[in-house]
Amino acid sequence: MIETRGLSKRFGAVTAVSELTFTVAPGTVTAFLGPNGAGKTTTMRMILGLLTPSAGSATINGRRYADLRRPSSEVGAVLDDSGFHPSHTAHAHLRVYACMGGHSRSRVAEVMEVTGVAAFAGRPTRTLSTGMRQRLHLATALLGDPRVLVLDEPGNGLDPEGIAWLRGFLRGLAGEGRTVLVSSHVLSEVEQLAGHVVMIREGRLVTAGAVTGLISAERPTLEHVYLGLTGGAA
Amino acid sequence: MIAYVSAEWRRLFASRLPLWGLVAAIGSGALIGLLALVGPENFQPPLPGLETEIGTRMVLGLLGMLAFVPALLGTTAVAAEYRHRTITATALFVPRRWAALVAKLVVYAAAGLGYGLATAAVAGSALFAAAAVKGVVLGLPATAVLALLGRIAVAMAGYTLLGVAVGALLRNQLAALAVLGGYFYLVETALLALPGADLVYPYLPGGAAAALTGFTYVADAVASQTGGASVELLPASLGAAVLLGYTLLAALVAVAVPLRRDIT
Numbered sequence: 001m002i003e004t005r006g007l008s009k010r011f012g013a014v015t016a017v018s019e020l021t022f023t024v025a026p027g028t029v030t031a032f033l034g035p036n037g038a039g040k041t042t043t044m045r046m047i048l049g050l051l052t053p054s055a056g057s058a059t060i061n062g063r064r065y066a067d068l069r070r071p072s073s074e075v076g077a078v079l080d081d082s083g084f085h086p087s088h089t090a091h092a093h094l095r096v097y098a099c100m101g102g103h104s105r106s107r108v109a110e111v112m113e114v115t116g117v118a119a120f121a122g123r124p125t126r127t128l129s130t131g132m133r134q135r136l137h138l139a140t141a142l143l144g145d146p147r148v149l150v151l152d153e154p155g156n157g158l159d160p161e162g163i164a165w166l167r168g169f170l171r172g173l174a175g176e177g178r179t180v181l182v183s184s185h186v187l188s189e190v191e192q193l194a195g196h197v198v199m200i201r202e203g204r205l206v207t208a209g210a211v212t213g214l215i216s217a218e219r220p221t222l223e224h225v226y227l228g229l230t231g232g233a234a
Numbered sequence: 235m236i237a238y239v240s241a242e243w244r245r246l247f248a249s250r251l252p253l254w255g256l257v258a259a260i261g262s263g264a265l266i267g268l269l270a271l272v273g274p275e276n277f278q279p280p281l282p283g284l285e286t287e288i289g290t291r292m293v294l295g296l297l298g299m300l301a302f303v304p305a306l307l308g309t310t311a312v313a314a315e316y317r318h319r320t321i322t323a324t325a326l327f328v329p330r331r332w333a334a335l336v337a338k339l340v341v342y343a344a345a346g347l348g349y350g351l352a353t354a355a356v357a358g359s360a361l362f363a364a365a366a367v368k369g370v371v372l373g374l375p376a377t378a379v380l381a382l383l384g385r386i387a388v389a390m391a392g393y394t395l396l397g398v399a400v401g402a403l404l405r406n407q408l409a410a411l412a413v414l415g416g417y418f419y420l421v422e423t424a425l426l427a428l429p430g431a432d433l434v435y436p437y438l439p440g441g442a443a444a445a446l447t448g449f450t451y452v453a454d455a456v457a458s459q460t461g462g463a464s465v466e467l468l469p470a471s472l473g474a475a476v477l478l479g480y481t482l483l484a485a486l487v488a489v490a491v492p493l494r495r496d497i498t
Binding site: 045048049050051052065066068071072075077079081082083084085086087088089092093095096097099100101102140 | 318
């Protein structure tokens with residue numbers, strides 16, 4: 001379970017996130033929605049200990065990320081600006097982080113198979129397509145077989161076949177009782193994927209809850225809900 | 235910590251950096267062999283030949299000037315984490331950032347020493363070979379030459395750690411390389427031209443390394459050009475202590491500063 005309480009982040013005079021409180025429960029995919037610049041990535045980075053909150057707290061299973069004993073075994077993350085050493089092969093990249101997290105060589109082979117990285121394991125990362133890089137990011141996140149996943153736009157760069165695969169894959173992980181938080185801009189995709197949503201705008205919480213509870217006769221799709229609540233044109 | 239060190243080692247050897255390091259080490263060592271073959275007596279201005287202690291020390295001391303190369307490799311290794319954005323994954327796997335930096339320092343101290351030993355081995359072999367080709371008996375006994383080469387290797391390990399620290403502090407790879415190169419090749423040499431600098435220079439990293447390797451050519455050349463007093467370097471053991479002090483300080487700063495930084 002992921003919990004934020006009064007989470008805030010200021011960069012100088014700019015308030016990126018303001019008193020954000022929400023919970024992401026296990027067993028379902030939770031979509032994290034909001035316009036560009038709403039503070040989604042900043043919030044995810046605070047949850048993952050990459051940014052220090054100006055106020056409030058973010059915990060994973062009751063503990064701050066920095067206090068997790070074996071973080072990669074508890075939380076897997078995909079962040080959109082993360083990169084690879086260009087001369088490392090995909091396999092070498094995974095071996096470095098498996099070693100760092102204390103994960104076995106056989107686990108590297110498993111995640112390569114599951115995510116499709118095995119097909120290009122020997123290629124230097126500088127030669128990989130955007131979709132291949134996304135799969136490699138996902139494979140890195142899964143190295144520790146974590147119970148919590150925090151994924152920032154994981155579908156970016158995937159082809160339709162890849163997106164369909166990712167949808168089934170994430171549903172499967174949530175079905176195993178894992179906590180899955182996914183940010184996305186593709187509302188049609190989110191509607192097929194997520195059971196819950198957390199919606200923010202200008203760093204503040206707009207709404208949070210089950211998708212079925214947000215959809216109504218006046219707002220029959222998640223897109224209507226999103227545009228209505230975030231101030232876009234319906 | 236063992237896992238982190240092991241991962242950093244694997245990261246290093248999965249890249250091309252060790253290959254470039256080996257090329258640089260062989261090139262540096264071979265350059266010393268070439269200089270020895272030409273002979274200091276044929277330098278401009280002419281210097282005492284290899285058959286003198288000063289001449290042999292001079293040629294080996296030039297190797298100490300190339301300690302800058304492993305420092306650049308150390309800087310490249312850390313700054314590349316920011317340039318290629320692998321720092322995000324590293325911070326996720328090792329949220330205690332000091333531990334990740336300590337692992338890097340351990341790995342690059344070993345790599346720097348390896349670089350220094352490889353360079354010293356090539357340079358030593360080339361020096362002895364050049365002396366044999368010229369039919370000259372070196373002005374230093376073989377044990378003294380080996381000891382000097384060993385000290386140069388240690389200085390290179392220290393410089394590598396300084397490079398790691400600069401990379402961790404500046405993060406921008408080009409800026410870090412420019413600062414490091416500019417400092418060692420321009421700032422320290424320029425400082426020598428200032429009045430009173432002879433008092434400070436022995437305590438700067440370059441001066442301490444020069445004391446460790448017994449190389450005074452640059453300081454003497456600047457003094458003769460400016461008409462200033464020739465620099466009195468520290469004894470080798472004190473030079474080593476000063477260089478160690480800089481290395482420890484750099485390591486401390488490299489570990490402490492990133493702790494408070496946001497990774498954006």
